[in-house]
Amino acid sequence: GQNIDQPTEMTATEGAIVQINCTYQTSGFNGLFWYQQHAGEAPTFLSYNVLDGLEEKGRFSSFLSRSKGYSYLLLKELQMKDSASYLCAVREPGSARQLTFGSGTQLTVLP
Amino acid sequence: DGGITQSPKYLFRKEGQNVTLSCEQNLNHDAMYWYRQDPGQGLRLIYYSQIVNDFQKGDIAEGYSVSREKKESFPLTVTSAQKNPTAFYLCASGQGARNEQFFGPGTRLTVL
Numbered sequence: 336g337q338n339i340d341q342p343t344e345m346t347a348t349e350g351a352i353v354q355i356n357c358t359y360q361t362s363g364f365n366g367l368f369w370y371q372q373h374a375g376e377a378p379t380f381l382s383y384n385v386l387d388g389l390e391e392k393g394r395f396s397s398f399l400s401r402s403k404g405y406s407y408l409l410l411k412e413l414q415m416k417d418s419a420s421y422l423c424a425v426r427e428p429g430s431a432r433q434l435t436f437g438s439g440t441q442l443t444v445l446p
Numbered sequence: 447d448g449g450i451t452q453s454p455k456y457l458f459r460k461e462g463q464n465v466t467l468s469c470e471q472n473l474n475h476d477a478m479y480w481y482r483q484d485p486g487q488g489l490r491l492i493y494y495s496q497i498v499n500d501f502q503k504g505d506i507a508e509g510y511s512v513s514r515e516k517k518e519s520f521p522l523t524v525t526s527a528q529k530n531p532t533a534f535y536l537c538a539s540g541q542g543a544r545n546e547q548f549f550g551p552g553t554r555l556t557v558l
Contacts (some may be wrong), residue, residue, distance in 0.1 A: 343486075366544065377536060377549035378489070386543075422488055432545045433479070433504070436488035 337361045339437035343422050346443045347413055353438045355408045357423035366426040369397050373419045379382045381421075382408065410442075414415065418444045449473065450550035452537050457555045459531075466523045467553045469537030478520040479538040479547060482506060489536060495520055524555065531557045 338360045347353040347434040359367070370378035384390055384399035384406060396409040411415055420439040427433050450471045459465045465473030469521040471478065477496050481489040507530025514520055520539075525530045534554050538547040 339488075368546070375552075375554075376532075377551050380546055380548070383544060383546060417491070424489075426545065431542075432477075433491060433494060434482075434489075434547060436490075438488040440484075 336422060337425050337427065337435040339423055339425055339435060341421075341437040341440045343367055343438070344385050344441045344443070346445060348445050349415060351413050351414060352409065352411050355421050355423075355442065357406045357408070357411070359404045359406075359423075359437075361404070361425055361427075361435075362429040363374050364401060364425060365428040365432065367397075367399055367406050368424040368426065369406075370396075370422040370424065372422060372439065378422055388436065413444050415444050415446065418442060447549040450537060450539055451530055452535075452550035452553050454468075455551065455553060457553055458556060459555070460525060461555050461557055462524055462526045464525050465531075465536055465555065466521050467537075468554070469520045469522065469550055470518055471548075471550075473539055473541070473548065474517070475539035475548075476534075477540045477545065478521070479515070479540070480504075480510075480512065480522045481536045481538065483536060484554075492522065499546070505536045514539040 357369040369381040372378040382397035389398045394411045399406045422439045423437040464476045479494045480492040493512040495501035536552045537550040540547040
């Protein structure tokens with residue numbers, strides 16, 4: 336099984352930088368995803384890490400350390416539209432390659 | 447446009463009634479998934495299917511049933527045995543080495 340921990344809520348100011356952490360304890364690991372979910376909507380894919388290191392995509396970056404069971408999502412130049420829930424998900428090894436999701440971090444961006 | 451559709455967006459049912467939620471995808475993905483999301487919670491896996499005519503239980507399958515008669519379709523039935531069915535239901539599909547999952551818009555089910 337998998338256990339995934341994220342902070343429940345975070346608040347930041349427009350234009351700032353925020354880091355959302357995710358730690359996991361798993362019996363196996365085959366990749367980590369970050370999704371963004373606005374209230375009442377479907378999650379949308381942000382990033383994927385399977386090897387240690389930093390993946391950068393525009394204002395968003397994601398980091399993974401497999402030895403520490405740790406990932407973070409870094410959001411730069413925050414905008415009001417970034418207010419959303421950010422979900423960390425770990426993929427299990429095996430043919431089904433299911434995702435196990437954390438409870439999500441609700442980010443509020445203030446003007 | 448390729449994508450995943452779920453209908454309806456909002457659904458109301460009386461307690462004790464079965465209800466079926468639809469999920470259709472035209473992405474040609476082999477794998478499809480059903481998740482349940484409760485307020486302030488992450489997604490929990492109900493059922494998944496890797497190929498047509500085959501599906502497996504996820505973490506919270508009790509009170510739910512599915513079928514996969516066509517590659518494009520993976521309907522979910524919420525039965526009267528499900529004790530707390532009011533929730534937001536999300537369908538997803540995925541394929542390839544990374545198996546990034548793409549989500550439909552969701553169905554919010556309220557049982558009165």
